[in-house]
Every structure is written in structure tokens, then in C-alpha cells.
Amino acid sequence: MKKLLAVLALALIATPAFAAGTIVGSKHDLKAYSTGAEVCVFCHTPHGADTSVTRAPLWNRSTTAAAGTVYVGVELNATGMTIGSINATDAPLCLSCHDGVVTETLRNEPNTGTTVAVPATSASANLGTDMSNDHPIGFSFATVAADTGIRTKAIIEGTGGMAGALSYGGSDMVWCSSCHDVHDNTAAPFLRIANNSSALCVACHIK
Numbered sequence: 001m002k003k004l005l006a007v008l009a010l011a012l013i014a015t016p017a018f019a020a021g022t023i024v025g026s027k028h029d030l031k032a033y034s035t036g037a038e039v040c041v042f043c044h045t046p047h048g049a050d051t052s053v054t055r056a057p058l059w060n061r062s063t064t065a066a067a068g069t070v071y072v073g074v075e076l077n078a079t080g081m082t083i084g085s086i087n088a089t090d091a092p093l094c095l096s097c098h099d100g101v102v103t104e105t106l107r108n109e110p111n112t113g114t115t116v117a118v119p120a121t122s123a124s125a126n127l128g129t130d131m132s133n134d135h136p137i138g139f140s141f142a143t144v145a146a147d148t149g150i151r152t153k154a155i156i157e158g159t160g161g162m163a164g165a166l167s168y169g170g171s172d173m174v175w176c177s178s179c180h181d182v183h184d185n186t187a188a189p190f191l192r193i194a195n196n197s198s199a200l201c202v203a204c205h206i207k
Helices: 002-014 091-098 153-158 196-202
Strands: none
Touching: none
16 A cells, blocks of 8 residues: 555656646747746746836736727627727737737846747737727726626626636726636636636626
8 A cells, every 4th residue: 555655646746737727838838938948937027027017017028009909899789888098908918929020028038047039929819909800908897887788797707717807907997808817728718717608708798
């Protein structure tokens, strides 16, 4: 029995433990482009961060504005919706990679090594800067809360895995992060919850 337990213990030690809620091994794991094999440095730094970016902690990228337009349409059943500035959301952070252009650089290189430019995102992940054919962002959920086609914030955020979906940054805004969790690819592609049977869609929309 002792030998069996010892073998099991060694197997557990030798087996990588990639638990839910990690970017390790995901598309957001960019350590291959760092000689120090660092994972977090491509977005975050403990020193020299961009303090003007209030939507992400210790931001380590020279983020450009997310120029372009966003989707507006009657299909939303959101009669009171007013689109604000796309640059007031977390879109510039996401588009620092997903605009398909590699122009942004790290503000602070890691001490454990150097980094190289990360290739542009694949065609399927390249949103560009014209988001008029993507789900709208940059609007206050409060402006559509009374719409009968949209669930209440309490119901949405009470859905398993949707906590904080409309509260990021301390405001009731719909962001990229309302649907995506950049640190957890359990429900690919980095969805807050799996979209089986359109579960993610109907977490907000009554259909």
C-alpha cells in the first residue's frame, strides 16, 4: 500500500495542474515570446505600469485608441441604448492585440529576460477596428434595463459564471469582458460561460 501511495504521489507531482481560471496553455499564454518564459508580462507589470489605464491593473502595453465604429441595430430590442465612446470601454486593451496590427510595445521589459514581437492574431481572432459587425459595446446597461427583451442585472450576474459581468470598472457598462474572461479559456474562446444551447446569449437576452 505504501508503495502504491508513493507512486500516486509521484504521478501527481509530475502531472501539470492546469486548473480552471488560468491562461497557461491557452492562446493568451505568450511565454514562448519571452526568453524568461513569463506569461503575465505581455499585459501586466509590477513596475512602470501605465497609470492612465484605469480598466486594467498594472497595464504594460502602450495601448492605442480603438478607432472605429460599433454595431447599432433594432435587433437588440434595446430602445433606450446610446452608444458612447468605444475608447471609454476596455476595447482598446483587447484591441491592442485583436486589431490585427502589431504596433503596441511593452512599457517595461521583464528582468528575467527579453521579449520579442508577438505575431499578429490569426484571421479568426482579428476583429480589426471597425466593430460595426460585432456585438455592441460602450453602452450603459442601465439605459436598456427596462427593455422587456433584456434580463435584469441581478438575474444576469446571478447566473453561474456571470458575476460582475456588468460591473467591471465600477459602472453598469457592457464591455468585451461582459462576455469574455481573458484569464480563463475553460469555455473557449475565453467565454464567461459555455454557450451550449446559446446559454451565454440568453443570460442577457430573453428569447
